[in-house]
Amino acid sequence: MAVREPAITFLSHTAAASGAELATVRLATALRSMGVTSTVLFTQDGPMVAELSRRGVPVRVVSGQFDSTKVTIGGARIAILSGAWQMVRLGWDIGEVIRTSGSTVVVAESTKALLMGAVAARRARVPVIWHVHDRVSSEFFGTAMASILRFLGWSVSSGYIANSNSTLQSLMTYRKRSVVAYPGVEAVDVAVHVQRPPDQVRIVMVGRLERWKGQDLLLRALARSAFKPQATFVGGAHFGEDFGGELAELVTELGLTDSVTFTGHVSDPSTYLADADIAVHCSRTTEPFGQVIVEAMAAGCAVIAANAGGPLEIVTDAVDGLLVDPTDIEALTQALDNLIGDPVLRWELAERARSTVARFTVEETAATVDGFLRAPSSNLVRGRPNG
Numbered sequence: 001m002a003v004r005e006p007a008i009t010f011l012s013h014t015a016a017a018s019g020a021e022l023a024t025v026r027l028a029t030a031l032r033s034m035g036v037t038s039t040v041l042f043t044q045d046g047p048m049v050a051e052l053s054r055r056g057v058p059v060r061v062v063s064g065q066f067d068s069t070k071v072t073i074g075g076a077r078i079a080i081l082s083g084a085w086q087m088v089r090l091g092w093d094i095g096e097v098i099r100t101s102g103s104t105v106v107v108a109e110s111t112k113a114l115l116m117g118a119v120a121a122r123r124a125r126v127p128v129i130w131h132v133h134d135r136v137s138s139e140f141f142g143t144a145m146a147s148i149l150r151f152l153g154w155s156v157s158s159g160y161i162a163n164s165n166s167t168l169q170s171l172m173t174y175r176k177r178s179v180v181a182y183p184g185v186e187a188v189d190v191a192v193h194v195q196r197p198p199d200q201v202r203i204v205m206v207g208r209l210e211r212w213k214g215q216d217l218l219l220r221a222l223a224r225s226a227f228k229p230q231a232t233f234v235g236g237a238h239f240g241e242d243f244g245g246e247l248a249e250l251v252t253e254l255g256l257t258d259s260v261t262f263t264g265h266v267s268d269p270s271t272y273l274a275d276a277d278i279a280v281h282c283s284r285t286t287e288p289f290g291q292v293i294v295e296a297m298a299a300g301c302a303v304i305a306a307n308a309g310g311p312l313e314i315v316t317d318a319v320d321g322l323l324v325d326p327t328d329i330e331a332l333t334q335a336l337d338n339l340i341g342d343p344v345l346r347w348e349l350a351e352r353a354r355s356t357v358a359r360f361t362v363e364e365t366a367a368t369v370d371g372f373l374r375a376p377s378s379n380l381v382r383g384r385p386n387g
C-alpha cells in the first residue's frame, strides 16, 4: 500500500490560551521536531499565534466575518444559522488556502473548526480528521446538540483523533478509523520537590474560571478543611463566562479572603505548580482529558482529581494521586485533609506520579498522530491518486 508523507493543516477557530489550543501548539511543535510538515491555521488572532511563531512553527490567520465568540454551539437558533453560514463561507476560503499550500490532510481542532474544515477539505480535495478535545456528551452539549455533533462528525470526517478513551467513547465511530492520542507534556526538568509541613501547605488549582471546572467546589472544601491552607487559583476567563465574580463573592462569604489568591490568566502556570504541595482538579462535568493533572504531576505535586472521564486514565487512586467524586464536597474535604496532614503520603504519591508522567510525553502524542495520518492513502486521501 502506498504511504504518503502527511503535510498537515491544523485548523482551529480560536487562538486563545486554553487547553485544546495549548495541546495543538505542543503537538505541532513536536511534529516539527520530527520533521513532519505542519501549519496551524486559526480563524481568529490570539496569543497562540505569537507562541507558534516564537517556536518556529508555520502559522496563519485566515479570518472572514465569522466571529467565533458570537456563536455558541447550543445557543439561539437564529444565531447558530447565521453563524453556520459564515463558517461555511470562511471554510470555502480556507479550502483555497489549503489547496494551494499542498496540505494532504486537515485536522480540525474543535467542533466549529470541524464545520469549516469539512467545507475547506472538500474544496481542497483532502480528507478531514476530527481531533476531538471535548466529550460529545449530553452532559456537555445537551442531548439534541450532542446527537447532531456526533452525526456531523461521523458524516464529514475520515477519522478521529481523541484525547482520551473517554472522549472516543462519546463519538459515533462506526466504520471510522480512530486513535487515542493523549495530549503529552513537553520535556520537564523535575526539580526536587520538598513537601511542606501540614500548617504550611499550599494548594493550587489551574484552569479557566468556568463553572464546569468546579473552582467553587474546592473553595467549599477549603472552608471545611481542618487546616485552612493557602490556595492559589491560576487561570482567567476566556470565553465570555464571568465566573470569577461569583467566585470572589464566595470567597468572602466563606471567610477565605486571607487564604485564597486568584492570579488571573498566566501564560505559564509551571512556577505556581512547582511551588505548590497539592494540586486539585475537580471539574463537575466529566473532564475529557485533563492536561493540568499531568502538568501538576510533572511539577512534583501530589494530586487530587475527579473520578470521571480522562482523569481516570491518568490517575490510579491511592497510587499516584487521589480520586474523589468532585460533587461530594465532604469527600473532597476528606481527601484534602488526609493529604495535608500526611507529608509522607504526599511525597509517595508525587514520587510515583513521576513515572506516570513518562507515559504522557508530547513526543508520544506526535508519534501516535503521525502514525495515524500516515495510514494507507486509500483510507485517508480523497480525490487524489494513490502515490
Ligand code: GLC
Residues within 6 Å of the ligand: 018, 019, 020, 023, 133, 134, 163, 183, 287, 288, 289, 290, 291, 292, 310
Ligand atoms: C480540552 C479538554 C481537556 C484536555 C484538552 C487537551 O481543553 O477540556 O480535558 O486536556 O482539551 O486535549
